[in-house]
Amino acid sequence: MSIDLILNGLQQGLVLAIIACAIMIPFRFLDFADLTAEGAYPLGGAICAVCMSCCGLHPIAAIFLGVVGAGVMGVGTSLIHLKFNVNTMLAGIILSTMGYSVNLRIMGRPNISLFECNGLFGPSIHANILVLSSILLLLIIPLALFLRTDFGLRFRAVGLNQNFAKKQGISLDKNTMLGMFVAGGLSGLAGSLMVQLQSYMDVGMGVGILIHGLASLMIGEAILGKSTLDRQLAAPVLGALLYQQIQGIALSLGLAPSDLKFFTGSIVLIVIALQRKTGRNA
Amino acid sequence: MLYMKNITKSFNGAFEPVLKGIDLSIKAGEFCVIIGANGSGKSTLMKVISGEHAADSGEIRRNGGVAQVVQDVNKGTIPAMTLLENIALSCNQKPHFSFYKRHKSDAVRKIADLNIGLEQYVDHPLGTLSGGQRQMIATLMAINSGGKILLLDEHTSALDPKMQVKLMEYTVKSIDEQRLTTLMITHNMNDAVKYGDRLLMLNSGRIVEDIRGRDKVNLDARGLVALFHKYEDQNLLNGGGK
Numbered sequence: 001m002s003i004d005l006i007l008n009g010l011q012q013g014l015v016l017a018i019i020a021c022a023i024m025i026p027f028r029f030l031d032f033a034d035l036t037a038e039g040a041y042p043l044g045g046a047i048c049a050v051c052m053s054c055c056g057l058h059p060i061a062a063i064f065l066g067v068v069g070a071g072v073m074g075v076g077t078s079l080i081h082l083k084f085n086v087n088t089m090l091a092g093i094i095l096s097t098m099g100y101s102v103n104l105r106i107m108g109r110p111n112i113s114l115f116e117c118n119g120l121f122g123p124s125i126h127a128n129i130l131v132l133s134s135i136l137l138l139l140i141i142p143l144a145l146f147l148r149t150d151f152g153l154r155f156r157a158v159g160l161n162q163n164f165a166k167k168q169g170i171s172l173d174k175n176t177m178l179g180m181f182v183a184g185g186l187s188g189l190a191g192s193l194m195v196q197l198q199s200y201m202d203v204g205m206g207v208g209i210l211i212h213g214l215a216s217l218m219i220g221e222a223i224l225g226k227s228t229l230d231r232q233l234a235a236p237v238l239g240a241l242l243y244q245q246i247q248g249i250a251l252s253l254g255l256a257p258s259d260l261k262f263f264t265g266s267i268v269l270i271v272i273a274l275q276r277k278t279g280r281n282a
Numbered sequence: 283m284l285y286m287k288n289i290t291k292s293f294n295g296a297f298e299p300v301l302k303g304i305d306l307s308i309k310a311g312e313f314c315v316i317i318g319a320n321g322s323g324k325s326t327l328m329k330v331i332s333g334e335h336a337a338d339s340g341e342i343r344r345n346g347g348v349a350q351v352v353q354d355v356n357k358g359t360i361p362a363m364t365l366l367e368n369i370a371l372s373c374n375q376k377p378h379f380s381f382y383k384r385h386k387s388d389a390v391r392k393i394a395d396l397n398i399g400l401e402q403y404v405d406h407p408l409g410t411l412s413g414g415q416r417q418m419i420a421t422l423m424a425i426n427s428g429g430k431i432l433l434l435d436e437h438t439s440a441l442d443p444k445m446q447v448k449l450m451e452y453t454v455k456s457i458d459e460q461r462l463t464t465l466m467i468t469h470n471m472n473d474a475v476k477y478g479d480r481l482l483m484l485n486s487g488r489i490v491e492d493i494r495g496r497d498k499v500n501l502d503a504r505g506l507v508a509l510f511h512k513y514e515d516q517n518l519l520n521g522g523g524k
Contacts, residue, residue: 150370150377157371160360167350168371168427227407 005248007125013244014132015190015197018139019209020216020236022186026088027217028232029147030179031159033088035210036077037187039096040070042206044188046103049112049201052119059119059196066192067185073099074184078176096206103203111202119196128197135193136237139186144233155179211264216240218271243267284308284331284431284463289340291326299338300326302487308480310345310430311461313454315468315478317506319514322484324467328433331465346430346463351421351437358420361409365393365400365419368408372423392422396452414445421449425456432457434466438473446470450477471503471510481506485513 019037026032044066051062073095080091104110121128146152157165158175166172195201213236220239226232250263286306292299300323308314318324329335332348352358359368369389370382386404393401396418400411408416421437434453438446454477457464468474474481481498483491490513493501 146379148381148383149379150375150382151379153367153371153382154377156363157360160362161357163357164360164371 002252004125005252006245007129009244009248010241011125011129011132011197013241014129014136015194016212016216016244017136017237017240018186018190018193019213020220020240021139021143021233022183022190023210023213024217024232024236025179025183025186028226029156029159030176031162032078032081032176032180034074034077034180034183035089035092036074036095036180036184037213038092038206038210039099040073040184040187041191041194041209042103042203043073043099043106043191044070044185045191045195045201045205046106046112046203047188048192049114049195050106050108052114052117052196053112056117059117063120063189063192063196067188070188070191071181071185074180074182074187075177077184078180082173082176100203107201107203110204111200114195114199114201117199119199120193121197132193135189139189140233140237144229147229147233208261208264211261211268212243213240215264215268215271216243218268218275219243222271222275283310283343283345284465285341285343286331287341289327289330289337289342291323291330291335291337298487300487301330301337304340304487304489306482306489308463308465310463313457313464313466313477313479314482315466315474315480316482316484317468317471317474317510318484319510319517323487324484325435327484328435328465328467331431332433344431347428348431348433349424349427349429350433350435351417351424353436353439355413355416355420355440359408359416359423361416362407364405365389365408365411366404368419369393369423369426372427375428392426393419395456396422396448398448414441414449417441418445418449418452421453425453425460425462430463432462432464434464434468436467436469439469446473471506475501475503475506483509483513486517 019041022037026034047069048062048066051057051065052059077091077095080086080094081088120131147156154165154170155175155178157168157170158172162172191205194205216239217236218239219242220235220237224231224235224238226235246267247260247263251257255263284306286304289301289304290299291301304327316324316327326335328350330337330342331344332350350358360371366386366389367382369392370385373385390401390404393404398415398418400415400419403411408419411419417437417440424432438449441449450473466478479498480494481491481501482489491509
Protein backbone atom coordinates (compact mmCIF):
# COMPACT_ATOMS: atom_id res chain seq x y z
CA MET A 1 0.00 0.00 0.00
CA SER A 2 1.60 3.25 -1.16
CA ILE A 3 1.90 6.45 0.82
CA ASP A 4 -0.27 8.16 -1.81
CA LEU A 5 -3.05 5.70 -1.11
CA ILE A 6 -2.75 6.35 2.65
CA LEU A 7 -2.82 10.13 2.15
CA ASN A 8 -5.72 9.88 -0.26
CA GLY A 9 -7.56 7.72 2.26
CA LEU A 10 -6.84 10.29 4.96
CA GLN A 11 -8.20 13.07 2.78
CA GLN A 12 -11.39 11.14 1.98
CA GLY A 13 -11.62 9.99 5.58
CA LEU A 14 -11.70 13.56 6.87
CA VAL A 15 -14.71 14.34 4.68
CA LEU A 16 -16.33 11.06 5.70
CA ALA A 17 -15.72 11.98 9.37
CA ILE A 18 -18.01 15.00 8.90
CA ILE A 19 -20.75 12.75 7.51
CA ALA A 20 -20.24 10.27 10.35
CA CYS A 21 -20.67 13.17 12.82
CA ALA A 22 -23.84 14.18 10.94
CA ILE A 23 -25.16 10.64 11.34
CA MET A 24 -24.10 10.45 15.00
CA ILE A 25 -26.05 13.55 16.14
CA PRO A 26 -29.58 12.26 15.44
CA PHE A 27 -28.74 8.63 16.17
CA ARG A 28 -26.91 9.10 19.45
CA PHE A 29 -28.08 12.44 20.85
CA LEU A 30 -31.70 12.58 19.68
CA ASP A 31 -32.66 8.88 19.45
CA PHE A 32 -33.80 9.78 15.93
CA ALA A 33 -32.95 7.04 13.41
CA ASP A 34 -32.32 9.27 10.43
CA LEU A 35 -31.47 8.61 6.78
CA THR A 36 -31.46 12.24 5.60
CA ALA A 37 -27.68 12.24 5.13
CA GLU A 38 -28.23 10.32 1.90
CA GLY A 39 -30.14 13.31 0.50
CA ALA A 40 -28.51 16.20 2.36
CA TYR A 41 -25.00 15.26 1.24
CA PRO A 42 -25.65 15.62 -2.53
CA LEU A 43 -27.97 18.59 -1.93
CA GLY A 44 -25.14 20.49 -0.26
CA GLY A 45 -22.84 19.47 -3.10
CA ALA A 46 -25.35 20.51 -5.78
CA ILE A 47 -25.98 23.93 -4.23
CA CYS A 48 -22.24 24.51 -3.80
CA ALA A 49 -21.46 23.43 -7.37
CA VAL A 50 -24.16 25.63 -8.92
CA CYS A 51 -23.20 28.62 -6.78
CA MET A 52 -19.58 28.32 -7.89
CA SER A 53 -20.03 27.42 -11.54
CA CYS A 54 -23.11 29.43 -12.51
CA CYS A 55 -23.11 32.33 -10.00
CA GLY A 56 -19.34 32.65 -9.58
CA LEU A 57 -19.66 32.77 -5.78
CA HIS A 58 -16.65 32.53 -3.50
CA PRO A 59 -16.09 28.88 -2.47
CA ILE A 60 -16.74 29.65 1.21
CA ALA A 61 -20.00 31.44 0.39
CA ALA A 62 -20.99 28.49 -1.80
CA ILE A 63 -20.25 26.09 1.07
CA PHE A 64 -22.30 28.26 3.42
CA LEU A 65 -25.33 28.10 1.11
CA GLY A 66 -24.85 24.34 0.67
CA VAL A 67 -24.82 23.92 4.46
CA VAL A 68 -27.97 26.01 4.92
CA GLY A 69 -29.84 24.19 2.12
CA ALA A 70 -28.96 20.76 3.50
CA GLY A 71 -29.73 21.95 7.05
CA VAL A 72 -33.22 22.96 5.90
CA MET A 73 -33.64 19.45 4.51
CA GLY A 74 -32.76 18.07 7.96
CA VAL A 75 -35.37 20.33 9.54
CA GLY A 76 -37.85 19.11 6.90
CA THR A 77 -37.30 15.51 7.97
CA SER A 78 -37.83 16.40 11.62
CA LEU A 79 -41.00 18.36 10.80
CA ILE A 80 -42.47 15.45 8.80
CA HIS A 81 -41.85 13.23 11.82
CA LEU A 82 -42.99 15.69 14.48
CA LYS A 83 -46.06 17.14 12.75
CA PHE A 84 -47.37 14.07 10.89
CA ASN A 85 -46.00 11.39 13.20
CA VAL A 86 -44.26 9.68 10.29
CA ASN A 87 -41.56 7.17 11.22
CA THR A 88 -38.17 8.91 11.31
CA MET A 89 -36.55 6.58 8.79
CA LEU A 90 -39.49 6.82 6.40
CA ALA A 91 -39.41 10.62 6.66
CA GLY A 92 -35.70 10.56 5.76
CA ILE A 93 -36.24 8.21 2.82
CA ILE A 94 -39.10 10.34 1.46
CA LEU A 95 -37.08 13.55 1.60
CA SER A 96 -33.92 11.94 0.24
CA THR A 97 -35.89 10.54 -2.71
CA MET A 98 -37.49 13.92 -3.34
CA GLY A 99 -34.06 15.49 -2.98
CA TYR A 100 -32.82 13.67 -6.08
CA SER A 101 -35.29 15.57 -8.26
CA VAL A 102 -34.54 18.81 -6.41
CA ASN A 103 -30.83 18.33 -7.05
CA LEU A 104 -31.45 17.78 -10.76
CA ARG A 105 -33.57 20.94 -10.85
CA ILE A 106 -30.87 22.93 -9.05
CA MET A 107 -28.10 21.62 -11.27
CA GLY A 108 -30.08 21.70 -14.53
CA ARG A 109 -28.10 18.67 -15.74
CA PRO A 110 -26.82 15.44 -14.12
CA ASN A 111 -23.27 16.68 -13.56
CA ILE A 112 -21.30 19.89 -13.24
CA SER A 113 -17.58 20.33 -13.71
CA LEU A 114 -15.76 22.78 -11.45
CA PHE A 115 -12.34 22.52 -13.06
CA GLU A 116 -12.64 26.14 -14.21
CA CYS A 117 -13.47 27.39 -10.70
CA ASN A 118 -11.12 28.16 -7.83
CA GLY A 119 -12.09 26.06 -4.84
CA LEU A 120 -10.68 25.66 -1.34
CA PHE A 121 -8.44 22.82 -2.41
CA GLY A 122 -5.39 22.65 -4.64
CA PRO A 123 -3.14 19.98 -6.10
CA SER A 124 -1.18 19.51 -2.84
CA ILE A 125 -2.73 16.64 -0.92
CA HIS A 126 -0.86 17.73 2.25
CA ALA A 127 -2.40 21.20 2.10
CA ASN A 128 -5.82 19.68 1.48
CA ILE A 129 -5.47 17.43 4.51
CA LEU A 130 -4.47 20.44 6.60
CA VAL A 131 -7.52 22.42 5.43
CA LEU A 132 -9.89 19.49 6.06
CA SER A 133 -8.37 18.78 9.49
CA SER A 134 -8.81 22.44 10.46
CA ILE A 135 -12.43 22.41 9.32
CA LEU A 136 -13.09 19.22 11.27
CA LEU A 137 -11.53 20.69 14.43
CA LEU A 138 -13.59 23.86 13.97
CA LEU A 139 -16.68 21.65 14.01
CA ILE A 140 -15.82 19.19 16.74
CA ILE A 141 -14.47 21.64 19.34
CA PRO A 142 -17.52 23.95 19.38
CA LEU A 143 -19.79 20.89 19.35
CA ALA A 144 -17.95 19.42 22.36
CA LEU A 145 -18.16 22.76 24.18
CA PHE A 146 -21.85 23.21 23.36
CA LEU A 147 -22.71 19.75 24.66
CA ARG A 148 -21.14 20.71 28.01
CA THR A 149 -23.36 23.76 28.48
CA ASP A 150 -26.83 23.84 30.02
CA PHE A 151 -28.34 23.91 26.54
CA GLY A 152 -26.17 21.00 25.40
CA LEU A 153 -27.13 18.98 28.46
CA ARG A 154 -30.81 19.55 27.71
CA PHE A 155 -30.18 18.66 24.06
CA ARG A 156 -28.64 15.32 25.08
CA ALA A 157 -31.48 14.61 27.51
CA VAL A 158 -33.95 14.65 24.61
CA GLY A 159 -32.42 11.51 23.13
CA LEU A 160 -31.85 9.71 26.40
CA ASN A 161 -35.23 10.04 28.12
CA GLN A 162 -37.93 12.01 26.30
CA ASN A 163 -40.49 11.78 29.12
CA PHE A 164 -37.98 13.03 31.66
CA ALA A 165 -36.87 15.81 29.31
CA LYS A 166 -40.47 16.90 28.80
CA LYS A 167 -41.04 17.03 32.57
CA GLN A 168 -38.01 19.31 32.92
CA GLY A 169 -39.66 21.72 30.48
CA ILE A 170 -37.29 20.89 27.62
CA SER A 171 -38.84 21.42 24.20
CA LEU A 172 -38.50 18.16 22.27
CA ASP A 173 -39.55 19.77 19.00
CA LYS A 174 -37.10 22.67 19.15
CA ASN A 175 -34.17 20.47 20.16
CA THR A 176 -35.00 17.86 17.51
CA MET A 177 -35.22 20.52 14.81
CA LEU A 178 -31.97 22.11 15.99
CA GLY A 179 -30.18 18.75 15.96
CA MET A 180 -31.55 17.85 12.57
CA PHE A 181 -30.53 21.23 11.15
CA VAL A 182 -26.98 20.71 12.42
CA ALA A 183 -26.91 17.11 11.15
CA GLY A 184 -28.25 18.08 7.73
CA GLY A 185 -25.89 21.04 7.61
CA LEU A 186 -22.90 18.82 8.37
CA SER A 187 -23.91 16.41 5.58
CA GLY A 188 -24.27 19.39 3.25
CA LEU A 189 -20.86 20.66 4.34
CA ALA A 190 -19.32 17.27 3.55
CA GLY A 191 -21.03 17.28 0.15
CA SER A 192 -19.80 20.81 -0.59
CA LEU A 193 -16.25 19.95 0.43
CA MET A 194 -16.27 16.76 -1.62
CA VAL A 195 -17.50 18.64 -4.69
CA GLN A 196 -14.67 21.14 -4.32
CA LEU A 197 -12.16 18.39 -3.60
CA GLN A 198 -13.00 16.42 -6.74
CA SER A 199 -13.93 19.56 -8.79
CA TYR A 200 -16.97 17.71 -9.97
CA MET A 201 -20.59 17.23 -8.94
CA ASP A 202 -22.66 14.26 -10.04
CA VAL A 203 -26.32 13.90 -9.11
CA GLY A 204 -25.72 10.29 -8.00
CA MET A 205 -22.98 11.36 -5.56
CA GLY A 206 -24.83 10.51 -2.34
CA VAL A 207 -25.84 6.95 -3.15
CA GLY A 208 -24.57 4.68 -0.38
CA ILE A 209 -23.01 7.52 1.65
CA LEU A 210 -25.18 6.68 4.65
CA ILE A 211 -23.81 3.17 4.94
CA HIS A 212 -20.22 4.50 4.70
CA GLY A 213 -20.93 7.00 7.46
CA LEU A 214 -22.71 4.44 9.59
CA ALA A 215 -19.89 1.94 9.16
CA SER A 216 -17.41 4.63 10.24
CA LEU A 217 -19.45 5.51 13.31
CA MET A 218 -19.78 1.87 14.34
CA ILE A 219 -16.10 1.10 13.87
CA GLY A 220 -15.22 4.15 15.98
CA GLU A 221 -17.69 3.22 18.69
CA ALA A 222 -16.50 -0.40 18.67
CA ILE A 223 -12.96 0.82 19.40
CA LEU A 224 -13.57 3.78 21.69
CA GLY A 225 -17.00 2.97 23.11
CA LYS A 226 -19.47 5.72 23.89
CA SER A 227 -19.28 5.84 27.66
CA THR A 228 -18.15 9.46 27.79
CA LEU A 229 -18.90 12.51 25.69
CA ASP A 230 -15.30 12.75 24.46
CA ARG A 231 -15.29 9.13 23.32
CA GLN A 232 -18.64 9.56 21.59
CA LEU A 233 -17.39 12.62 19.71
CA ALA A 234 -14.06 11.05 18.77
CA ALA A 235 -15.68 7.80 17.56
CA PRO A 236 -16.96 9.02 14.16
CA VAL A 237 -13.64 10.73 13.38
CA LEU A 238 -11.45 7.76 14.27
CA GLY A 239 -13.92 5.38 12.63
CA ALA A 240 -14.00 7.32 9.35
CA LEU A 241 -10.21 7.58 9.14
CA LEU A 242 -9.81 3.85 9.81
CA TYR A 243 -12.64 2.91 7.49
CA GLN A 244 -11.08 4.73 4.55
CA GLN A 245 -7.75 3.06 5.24
CA ILE A 246 -9.46 -0.36 5.38
CA GLN A 247 -11.03 0.39 2.00
CA GLY A 248 -7.63 1.47 0.68
CA ILE A 249 -6.06 -1.77 1.87
CA ALA A 250 -8.89 -3.78 0.29
CA LEU A 251 -8.44 -1.99 -3.03
CA SER A 252 -4.66 -2.36 -2.96
CA LEU A 253 -5.15 -6.08 -2.35
CA GLY A 254 -7.10 -6.30 -5.58
CA LEU A 255 -10.75 -5.79 -4.57
CA ALA A 256 -12.75 -4.48 -7.54
CA PRO A 257 -14.19 -0.98 -6.90
CA SER A 258 -17.61 -2.35 -7.88
CA ASP A 259 -17.42 -4.72 -4.89
CA LEU A 260 -16.84 -1.89 -2.40
CA LYS A 261 -20.50 -1.58 -1.35
CA PHE A 262 -20.67 -5.31 -0.59
CA PHE A 263 -17.42 -4.93 1.34
CA THR A 264 -18.84 -1.96 3.28
CA GLY A 265 -22.01 -3.83 4.19
CA SER A 266 -19.91 -6.78 5.35
CA ILE A 267 -17.87 -4.51 7.63
CA VAL A 268 -21.06 -3.11 9.21
CA LEU A 269 -22.40 -6.62 9.81
CA ILE A 270 -19.11 -7.80 11.30
CA VAL A 271 -18.96 -4.81 13.65
CA ILE A 272 -22.58 -5.38 14.75
CA ALA A 273 -21.89 -9.08 15.33
CA LEU A 274 -18.75 -8.28 17.34
CA GLN A 275 -20.59 -5.67 19.42
CA ARG A 276 -23.38 -8.17 20.20
CA LYS A 277 -20.86 -10.86 21.10
CA THR A 278 -18.89 -8.56 23.37
CA GLY A 279 -22.00 -7.03 24.91
CA ARG A 280 -21.52 -3.56 23.43
CA ASN A 281 -24.77 -2.70 21.71
CA ALA A 282 -24.79 -1.04 18.31
CA MET B 283 -51.65 24.70 47.63
CA LEU B 284 -53.61 22.26 45.48
CA TYR B 285 -57.31 22.51 44.71
CA MET B 286 -59.43 20.01 42.79
CA LYS B 287 -63.17 20.20 42.17
CA ASN B 288 -65.26 17.38 40.72
CA ILE B 289 -62.42 15.79 38.74
CA THR B 290 -63.38 12.86 36.54
CA LYS B 291 -61.19 10.77 34.32
CA SER B 292 -61.92 7.75 32.16
CA PHE B 293 -59.92 5.79 29.62
CA ASN B 294 -61.03 4.45 26.25
CA GLY B 295 -62.37 0.93 26.58
CA ALA B 296 -62.86 1.10 30.37
CA PHE B 297 -66.23 0.12 31.84
CA GLU B 298 -66.49 3.20 34.01
CA PRO B 299 -64.45 6.27 34.96
CA VAL B 300 -61.25 5.72 36.95
CA LEU B 301 -61.83 8.95 38.88
CA LYS B 302 -65.41 9.85 39.76
CA GLY B 303 -65.80 13.41 41.00
CA ILE B 304 -62.72 13.99 43.15
CA ASP B 305 -62.97 17.03 45.42
CA LEU B 306 -59.77 17.85 47.24
CA SER B 307 -58.09 20.87 48.74
CA ILE B 308 -54.59 20.61 50.22
CA LYS B 309 -52.93 23.43 52.12
CA ALA B 310 -49.38 24.58 51.42
CA GLY B 311 -46.91 22.44 53.33
CA GLU B 312 -49.44 19.69 54.09
CA PHE B 313 -48.30 16.05 53.77
CA CYS B 314 -51.15 13.88 52.45
CA VAL B 315 -50.86 10.14 52.15
CA ILE B 316 -53.07 8.36 49.64
CA ILE B 317 -53.94 4.75 50.28
CA GLY B 318 -56.21 2.38 48.44
CA ALA B 319 -56.35 -0.97 46.73
CA ASN B 320 -54.83 -1.63 43.31
CA GLY B 321 -57.04 -0.10 40.62
CA SER B 322 -58.66 2.39 43.00
CA GLY B 323 -57.35 5.35 40.93
CA LYS B 324 -54.36 6.49 43.03
CA SER B 325 -51.82 6.66 40.23
CA THR B 326 -54.33 8.18 37.81
CA LEU B 327 -55.04 10.88 40.39
CA MET B 328 -51.29 11.59 40.58
CA LYS B 329 -51.04 11.77 36.79
CA VAL B 330 -53.94 14.21 36.62
CA ILE B 331 -52.32 16.38 39.30
CA SER B 332 -48.96 16.30 37.52
CA GLY B 333 -50.59 17.18 34.21
CA GLU B 334 -49.49 13.96 32.54
CA HIS B 335 -53.18 13.12 31.98
CA ALA B 336 -55.86 15.74 31.36
CA ALA B 337 -59.03 15.38 33.41
CA ASP B 338 -62.25 14.76 31.47
CA SER B 339 -64.08 17.34 33.56
CA GLY B 340 -63.69 19.40 36.71
CA GLU B 341 -61.34 22.10 37.87
CA ILE B 342 -57.77 21.86 39.11
CA ARG B 343 -55.59 24.65 40.47
CA ARG B 344 -51.94 24.28 41.45
CA ASN B 345 -50.04 27.02 43.25
CA GLY B 346 -46.57 26.18 41.97
CA GLY B 347 -44.83 23.61 39.82
CA VAL B 348 -45.17 19.87 40.32
CA ALA B 349 -42.26 17.49 40.96
CA GLN B 350 -42.70 13.75 40.95
CA VAL B 351 -40.89 10.60 42.06
CA VAL B 352 -42.19 7.36 40.62
CA GLN B 353 -41.57 3.74 41.50
CA ASP B 354 -39.58 3.07 38.30
CA VAL B 355 -36.41 5.10 38.83
CA ASN B 356 -35.50 4.90 35.12
CA LYS B 357 -38.51 7.06 34.26
CA GLY B 358 -37.49 9.90 36.54
CA THR B 359 -33.78 9.98 35.77
CA ILE B 360 -31.29 9.44 32.94
CA PRO B 361 -29.15 6.45 33.94
CA ALA B 362 -26.64 7.07 31.11
CA MET B 363 -25.82 10.53 32.50
CA THR B 364 -23.70 11.24 35.55
CA LEU B 365 -25.14 12.22 38.92
CA LEU B 366 -24.00 15.78 38.29
CA GLU B 367 -25.68 15.89 34.88
CA ASN B 368 -28.94 14.51 36.28
CA ILE B 369 -28.97 17.00 39.15
CA ALA B 370 -28.01 19.90 36.86
CA LEU B 371 -30.90 18.99 34.56
CA SER B 372 -33.41 18.84 37.38
CA CYS B 373 -32.49 22.09 39.10
CA ASN B 374 -34.91 23.87 36.76
CA GLN B 375 -32.92 27.07 36.46
CA LYS B 376 -33.00 29.07 33.25
CA PRO B 377 -30.44 27.43 30.92
CA HIS B 378 -27.34 29.36 29.89
CA PHE B 379 -24.52 28.95 27.42
CA SER B 380 -22.24 28.31 30.37
CA PHE B 381 -20.83 24.95 31.41
CA TYR B 382 -23.09 22.80 33.59
CA LYS B 383 -20.01 21.85 35.69
CA ARG B 384 -20.61 25.07 37.63
CA HIS B 385 -23.36 23.16 39.45
CA LYS B 386 -20.84 20.62 40.78
CA SER B 387 -20.22 22.03 44.26
CA ASP B 388 -23.96 22.52 44.76
CA ALA B 389 -24.63 18.96 43.55
CA VAL B 390 -21.98 17.53 45.89
CA ARG B 391 -23.54 19.40 48.83
CA LYS B 392 -27.00 18.10 47.98
CA ILE B 393 -25.76 14.52 47.59
CA ALA B 394 -23.91 14.82 50.92
CA ASP B 395 -27.27 15.72 52.53
CA LEU B 396 -28.48 12.22 51.61
CA ASN B 397 -25.88 10.93 54.06
CA ILE B 398 -25.16 7.72 52.16
CA GLY B 399 -21.63 8.58 50.97
CA LEU B 400 -22.47 9.08 47.31
CA GLU B 401 -20.83 12.48 46.87
CA GLN B 402 -17.61 10.88 45.60
CA TYR B 403 -19.59 9.39 42.68
CA VAL B 404 -20.86 12.74 41.40
CA ASP B 405 -19.10 12.23 38.04
CA HIS B 406 -20.14 8.58 37.67
CA PRO B 407 -23.09 7.49 35.50
CA LEU B 408 -26.25 7.16 37.59
CA GLY B 409 -26.87 3.73 36.07
CA THR B 410 -23.82 2.34 37.87
CA LEU B 411 -25.46 2.87 41.30
CA SER B 412 -27.76 0.40 43.04
CA GLY B 413 -31.54 0.72 42.67
CA GLY B 414 -31.89 2.20 46.14
CA GLN B 415 -29.12 4.74 45.60
CA ARG B 416 -30.66 5.78 42.30
CA GLN B 417 -34.05 6.26 43.94
CA MET B 418 -32.38 8.46 46.58
CA ILE B 419 -30.92 10.60 43.80
CA ALA B 420 -34.27 10.68 41.97
CA THR B 421 -35.95 11.92 45.16
CA LEU B 422 -33.22 14.51 45.68
CA MET B 423 -33.74 15.72 42.10
CA ALA B 424 -37.51 16.06 42.54
CA ILE B 425 -37.21 17.84 45.88
CA ASN B 426 -34.67 20.32 44.53
CA SER B 427 -36.42 20.93 41.22
CA GLY B 428 -38.15 24.07 42.45
CA GLY B 429 -41.63 22.53 42.32
CA LYS B 430 -43.87 23.46 45.24
CA ILE B 431 -46.02 20.32 44.95
CA LEU B 432 -44.27 16.98 45.44
CA LEU B 433 -45.86 13.74 44.25
CA LEU B 434 -44.41 10.48 45.55
CA ASP B 435 -45.84 7.40 43.85
CA GLU B 436 -44.73 4.36 45.88
CA HIS B 437 -41.20 5.73 45.67
CA THR B 438 -39.86 3.45 48.42
CA SER B 439 -41.61 0.24 47.44
CA ALA B 440 -38.69 -1.28 45.50
CA LEU B 441 -36.17 -0.66 48.29
CA ASP B 442 -34.96 -2.80 51.15
CA PRO B 443 -36.31 -1.86 54.63
CA LYS B 444 -33.12 -0.04 55.70
CA MET B 445 -33.02 2.04 52.54
CA GLN B 446 -36.76 2.73 52.86
CA VAL B 447 -36.22 4.27 56.28
CA LYS B 448 -33.28 6.39 55.06
CA LEU B 449 -35.20 7.62 52.03
CA MET B 450 -38.31 8.46 54.08
CA GLU B 451 -36.25 10.32 56.68
CA TYR B 452 -34.53 12.36 53.97
CA THR B 453 -37.84 13.00 52.19
CA VAL B 454 -39.65 14.20 55.32
CA LYS B 455 -36.73 16.40 56.41
CA SER B 456 -36.54 18.06 53.01
CA ILE B 457 -40.31 18.51 52.78
CA ASP B 458 -40.32 20.26 56.15
CA GLU B 459 -37.38 22.49 55.23
CA GLN B 460 -38.87 23.57 51.92
CA ARG B 461 -42.52 23.53 53.03
CA LEU B 462 -43.55 21.38 50.07
CA THR B 463 -47.16 20.35 49.56
CA THR B 464 -46.87 16.59 49.33
CA LEU B 465 -49.02 13.71 48.16
CA MET B 466 -47.57 10.27 48.74
CA ILE B 467 -49.02 6.97 47.57
CA THR B 468 -48.00 4.04 49.73
CA HIS B 469 -49.14 0.56 50.71
CA ASN B 470 -47.09 0.79 53.89
CA MET B 471 -49.67 1.60 56.60
CA ASN B 472 -46.97 2.28 59.20
CA ASP B 473 -45.42 4.97 56.97
CA ALA B 474 -48.85 6.39 56.21
CA VAL B 475 -49.69 6.84 59.88
CA LYS B 476 -46.17 7.93 60.87
CA TYR B 477 -45.52 10.59 58.24
CA GLY B 478 -48.87 11.81 56.93
CA ASP B 479 -50.60 14.93 58.28
CA ARG B 480 -53.68 13.68 56.51
CA LEU B 481 -54.77 10.30 55.13
CA LEU B 482 -56.91 9.96 52.02
CA MET B 483 -58.41 6.60 51.18
CA LEU B 484 -59.41 6.01 47.58
CA ASN B 485 -61.91 3.36 46.61
CA SER B 486 -63.29 2.82 43.09
CA GLY B 487 -62.27 6.30 41.97
CA ARG B 488 -63.70 8.16 44.97
CA ILE B 489 -62.18 9.59 48.13
CA VAL B 490 -64.04 7.57 50.76
CA GLU B 491 -62.07 8.60 53.83
CA ASP B 492 -60.33 11.90 54.61
CA ILE B 493 -58.69 11.45 58.01
CA ARG B 494 -56.97 14.41 59.68
CA GLY B 495 -56.64 16.28 62.93
CA ARG B 496 -57.70 14.41 66.06
CA ASP B 497 -58.98 11.41 64.05
CA LYS B 498 -55.56 11.05 62.47
CA VAL B 499 -53.79 11.29 65.83
CA ASN B 500 -56.02 8.59 67.28
CA LEU B 501 -55.51 6.23 64.34
CA ASP B 502 -52.76 3.63 64.35
CA ALA B 503 -51.57 1.36 61.54
CA ARG B 504 -53.78 -1.48 62.72
CA GLY B 505 -56.85 0.76 62.59
CA LEU B 506 -55.92 1.91 59.11
CA VAL B 507 -55.57 -1.68 57.92
CA ALA B 508 -59.00 -2.46 59.35
CA LEU B 509 -60.47 0.51 57.49
CA PHE B 510 -58.76 -0.62 54.30
CA HIS B 511 -60.25 -4.10 54.63
CA LYS B 512 -63.70 -2.69 55.33
CA TYR B 513 -63.78 -1.13 51.86
CA GLU B 514 -62.22 -4.20 50.27
CA ASP B 515 -64.99 -6.35 51.76
CA GLN B 516 -67.62 -3.90 50.52
CA ASN B 517 -66.13 -4.10 47.04
CA LEU B 518 -66.35 -7.88 47.09
CA LEU B 519 -69.99 -7.73 48.14
CA ASN B 520 -70.70 -5.16 45.41
CA GLY B 521 -69.04 -7.27 42.72
CA GLY B 522 -65.30 -6.58 42.57
CA GLY B 523 -65.23 -2.90 43.36
CA LYS B 524 -66.66 -1.63 40.05
